[in-house]
Amino acid sequence: MSGRSHLCFLLSPGHWWTFIYITNPMSWLSAQSYCRAHYTDLASVSNMAENQKLDQLVPTAAKVWIGLFRDSWKWTDGSNSLFRYWAAIEPNNDKGNEVCVAANMEEYGKMEDWGCEWKKEFVCYTENKFKKKRKR
Numbered sequence: 001m002s003g004r005s006h007l008c009f010l011l012s013p014g015h016w017w018t019f020i021y022i023t024n025p026m027s028w029l030s031a032q033s034y035c036r037a038h039y040t041d042l043a044s045v046s047n048m049a050e051n052q053k054l055d056q057l058v059p060t061a062a063k064v065w066i067g068l069f070r071d072s073w074k075w076t077d078g079s080n081s082l083f084r085y086w087a088a089i090e091p092n093n094d095k096g097n098e099v100c101v102a103a104n105m106e107e108y109g110k111m112e113d114w115g116c117e118w119k120k121e122f123v124c125y126t127e128n129k130f131k132k133k134r135k136r
């Protein structure tokens with residue numbers, strides 16, 4: 001299908017994680033709704049290894065919504081990861097109105113706060129605890 005691509009990786013033994021890159025630009029809230037309806041949520045990026053997966057998946061010129069937003073910075077999926085990878089001068093809360101976070105792939109996924117109403121491509125995730133496949 002056009003409009004999306006994805007990348008699966010093993011988070012820990014038996015624990016798969018998939019990032020799904022959605023190329024239809026949406027506001028952060030619409031992107032969150034879309035991810036929750038079709039996958040688990042907007043992507044949480046919890047460490048440099050996951051940031052590198054994001055970097056592998058999303059083309060360099062893109063800025064993509066991820067699951068981080070300001071409420072003293074929280075991940076929308078409830079993850080308590082303290083990983084932050086801010087770009088220089090970010091978060092700057094420009095015009096006092098920047099509550100949602102995009103990863104700037106031109107800067108290897110560094111994070112920038114943005115007004116949530118901007119329409120951007122985004123990355124969802126889904127989580128699969130590995131089930132042993134039985135051969136039939």
Ligand SMILES: [Ca+2]
Pocket residue numbers: 090091092093094098112113114
């Ligand atoms: Ca900013």
